Amino acid sequence: MERAEAWAAGSSPGALEPEEPGGLPWFHDQVVPAGSSSSRVIVHVDLDCFYAQVEMISHPELKGKPLGVQQKYLVVTCNYEARELGVKKLMNVRDAKEKCPQLVLVNGEDLTRYREMSYKVTEMVEKRLEQLQSDEPSALTVSGHVYGNQPINLHDILHIRLLIGSQIAAEMREAMYNQLGLTGCAGVASNKLLAKLVSGIFKPNQQTLLLPESSQDLIHSLNHIKEMPGIGYKTTKRLEALGISSVRDLQTFSSKILEKELGISVAQRIQKLSFGEDNSPVTPSGPPQSFSEEDSFKKCSSEVEAKNKIEELLASLLNRVCQDGRKPHTIRLIIRRYSSEKHCSRESRQCAIPSHIIQKLGIGNYDVMTPMVDVLMKLFRNMVNVKMPFHLTLLSVCFCNLKALNTAKKGTIDYYLTPSLSTTSRSGKHSFKMKDIHMED
DNA sequence: TGGGGTTAT
DNA sequence: ATAACCC
Numbered sequence: 001m002e003r004a005e006a007w008a009a010g011s012s013p014g015a016l017e018p019e020e021p022g023g024l025p026w027f028h029d030q031v032v033p034a035g036s037s038s039s040r041v042i043v044h045v046d047l048d049c050f051y052a053q054v055e056m057i058s059h060p061e062l063k064g065k066p067l068g069v070q071q072k073y074l075v076v077t078c079n080y081e082a083r084e085l086g087v088k089k090l091m092n093v094r095d096a097k098e099k100c101p102q103l104v105l106v107n108g109e110d111l112t113r114y115r116e117m118s119y120k121v122t123e124m125v126e127k128r129l130e131q132l133q134s135d136e137p138s139a140l141t142v143s144g145h146v147y148g149n150q151p152i153n154l155h156d157i158l159h160i161r162l163l164i165g166s167q168i169a170a171e172m173r174e175a176m177y178n179q180l181g182l183t184g185c186a187g188v189a190s191n192k193l194l195a196k197l198v199s200g201i202f203k204p205n206q207q208t209l210l211l212p213e214s215s216q217d218l219i220h221s222l223n224h225i226k227e228m229p230g231i232g233y234k235t236t237k238r239l240e241a242l243g244i245s246s247v248r249d250l251q252t253f254s255s256k257i258l259e260k261e262l263g264i265s266v267a268q269r270i271q272k273l274s275f276g277e278d279n280s281p282v283t284p285s286g287p288p289q290s291f292s293e294e295d296s297f298k299k300c301s302s303e304v305e306a307k308n309k310i311e312e313l314l315a316s317l318l319n320r321v322c323q324d325g326r327k328p329h330t331i332r333l334i335i336r337r338y339s340s341e342k343h344c345s346r347e348s349r350q351c352a353i354p355s356h357i358i359q360k361l362g363i364g365n366y367d368v369m370t371p372m373v374d375v376l377m378k379l380f381r382n383m384v385n386v387k388m389p390f391h392l393t394l395l396s397v398c399f400c401n402l403k404a405l406n407t408a409k410k411g412t413i414d415y416y417l418t419p420s421l422s423t424t425s426r427s428g429k430h431s432f433k434m435k436d437i438h439m440e441d
Numbered sequence: 442t443g444g445g446g447t448t449a450t
Numbered sequence: 451a452t453a454a455c456c457c
Contacts, residue, residue, distance in 0.1 A: 050457095057449065068442095071442090071443040071444065072442085072443060072444095073442085074442055074443060076442085076443055076444085077457095089457095090442055090443080094442085108443090108444090109443080109444075111444065111445070115445095159448095229455090229456075230455075230456090231455090232454065232455050232456080233454090233455090234453085234454065234455090235454080235455085264452090265449085265450095283445095283447095283448095285447080288446075289446085289447075290446075290447090292444085292446080293444085293445090294443085294444055295444090295447070296442095296443070296444085332451095345452080345453080346452090347451085347452085348451065348452080350451080351451085392447095394443095396444085396445090
């Protein structure tokens with residue numbers, strides 16, 4: 001559910017990339033020079049029930065009590081006191097109250113404060129990372145647990161590097177607690193998959209190091225392929241139809257047939273995952289590529305009703321985009337129609353935002369509302385035949401195709417000097433990157 | 442199942 | 451524009 005996560009990757013010390021222009025600092029992962037065969041040390045940090053932690057920081061009187069965060073009729077996450085009393089993530093409010101009558105619920109539909117805390121975590125991790133370069137060497141002692149209690153071989157350079165990773169993870173968690181009051185788990189391993197899997201071995205607020213020799217034990221400790229990150233709902237169903245349910249089933253299944261069934265890309269990727277192999281890079285997530293606001297409800301069946309809801313969503317979005325500083329060039333409207341089926345999919349329509357509206361975006365926000373709503377209602381009528389009865393259960397507005405602040409025109413010097421407008425100006429130059437913090441749940 | 446996000450096709 | 455993935 002919700003949590004923030006951070007990845008650090010390194011193979012050799014590298015210089016830090018300067019910040020993005022005009023925004024918060026964002027992390028990037030290390031780019032390994034072509035041809036070098038270096039192994040990686042990945043630190044995966046996983047905050048415990050992030051929303052619930054933020055609520056307990058905002059309302060200290062809630063500490064120690066079983067606390068759930070509610071969105072509509074769901075308890076989307078809860079603190080560990082509540083978990084001990086049987087509350088699960090994404091549990092129905094009714095079921096949760098039944099299991100745990102003392103459960104305290106706070107509404108978590110407005111993500112603003114979670115988002116703010118997430119930004120603080122991002123900034124903190126970045127500062128910590130800069131400082132790391134000048135840190136004193138420390139004793140060669142592992143921090144936290146070692147998966148399977150495997151002994152560390154101090155003559156093995158891979159062990160040593162992972163061990164240092166465990167110290168970095170501990171420092172990160174310490175800093176997060178001291179500066180922001182947040183606790184979390186960490187996993188240290190040689191790739192993202194393994195680091196993520198091992199981070200959950202000792203919970204809450206502990207960390208675990210995985211040595212390469214134990215990686216097969218770790219992946220075979222999964223009871224089902226659906227527990228493998230990267231294998232989601234749909235893929236699990238298709239694999240089950242092929243008789244594949246355990247990690248070993250997937251390892252030993254014919255590659256040829258798997259490729260025919262799932263396509264070469266998915267097949268090869270997930271079969272590698274089943275062996276604990278994952279060469280996917282730590283990707284710079286950078287500032288968000290889109291902003292959206294959504295609301296779900298039992299029923300919306302008139303155009304006026306829809307317009308009111310869209311206006312609300314848009315107003316919040318305009319505030320957020322204004323704070324971000326960049327300007328969206330595309331707007332999208334998403335709906336979910338009522339259906340009795342389980343997996344009701346969404347439909348969307350998008351269009352370019354007219355340039356005269358984009359220009360007004362930074363300054364007066366109310367001039368922008370009316371023309372923007374007009375655009376959105378055109379998209380709405382494109383999807384929904386308003387002359388016929390309809391029943392919607394969700395509306396969402398999304399701003400995307402965000403471009404950096406200025407209005408540089410093609411052919412001008414300014415155009416070529418604006419990083420986001422020219423094509424690949426930044427690739428390959430940075431030597432140290434990190435995935436940013438992102439919110440979940 | 443909420444209220445978000447990302448990448449691939 | 452949709453479909454898959456993540457939480």
